Amino acid sequence: MTDDDDFAAYQYLAEETEDHRWAFGTGFSDPLEGIDTSVPADVDAAALTAYCLALGDDALIYSHRLQQWVTRTPELEEETALANIALDLLGQARMLLSRAGQAEGAGRNEDRLAFFRTEGEFRNVRLVEAADADFAELAGRLLIFSTWRLALFGELTGSADPVLAAIAGKAVKELAYHRDYAAQWVVRLGDGTALSHARMQAGLAAIWPLFDELFRADAVVARLPGVAADPAGLRAEVDGVLDAVFGAATLDRPGGAPLAPVAGQAGREGVHTEALGYVLAELQSVARAYPDATW
């Protein structure tokens, strides 16, 4: 080592150590390493597994969709913003999938769960699956997603599962920042030019059929009293925030029929839109092509 220890994190990437890392930020370890991950005695471990998987999948799939915007926005600042938001959500996904793996107790880690499940095994809401048609749709979807997830995780900060409560305690700070960012763009576009207003309104209309699903009753939640948050209970807060933003943005709250579940099943039951398959094909291709690779 030289005297300049301040760049040690980069310097010893090149040294022979047992870490075998190839770049900054690689050499992933369990994001919940060292945390007491025992499941409280009165909590249904199978239901906790399913619940953490669902919340982790929401963040994982949406993070991937946001990452696809990187290199495609006209302004560097927005690209940085979307990459940062995607990174926060990926961090949340890693912790939640790890928690699901531990609660399951079958030896599946975050990578196993992210890269080696099929479409029907994913439990994310359908809102996060489609690629945004334009920046207005992106702003609208991000506003709805972060408003809903902030309300949900605000409830989970009081969860009877201490690990879930701790993950939520970190996530709410990030989600509030994401929501502010999205709300400001929705206001700017909605209350902007005639063209930006029309595209913002059209973007909301495109997303709106997937809105109701966020508040659907969920059989897994019913098995986790005190641990999970009742989706229906989030509606008032989400509606209040969205109406305030739409008001400031001079936008109409969209109407129209919600996209119905198929035979009573939607994202939380593993029934998805076609778009999810394309996300997984890209997300999982490297891990499936090189199943023994480390990173």
Add this chain to the structure above:
Amino acid sequence: MVTRGTGDGLTGGPEMVTRGVGDGVAEGLKAAREAGGLEAAREAGGLEAAREIAAAVPDPELPMVTLADLGILRRVTAEDGRVVVTITPTYSGCPALSEIAHDLRYRLARAGFADVIVRTELAPAWSSDQITPEGRAKLRAAGLAPPNPGRPNPGQRDPGRGPVPLPLTVALPKFVACPRCGSLDTERTAAFGPTACTALFRCGTCREPFEYVKDI
């Protein structure tokens, strides 16, 4: 640009560390000698040395501040003769966390602590309020505006658990002082910056752009 945080005697090299000449080490030894035998003294002195090394590890993304300055070093303890360092992430996806863990193990190993466990602690969640006054001064000296302690954190609910308020004005209140000239005539040019913990600002007085460490 870079200043070192703690333990003048500790930065000289590993030999000095194991001999334990830092102020904290001497204090630890003295306290332990008063409390018990030579073995206890040796252990307490060693732990204090480990604590000083861990506290002085620079953050890989903001190398002008140490883990202690940032408030992400929760504690250094001993367990069955091993050193246990507990850290907390700033943001959920912070890619620096694994680098910090490697750096901690590496520096402690150089000082003779072969068996080190690095643990993550999520609760209570890190807040930018935990950046020390010394850390704030170092950030400012390096051209970054430190966060404002005491500003309401995003995501923070009131005791009645009402919804988090949402500011809808595009122009934000002016509360960030330029780290170069001190002017409050600054504007945010981007809500997100090159790392998870910073946003981009520009000073209206000296016209210089700068990074601001976000309040969370």
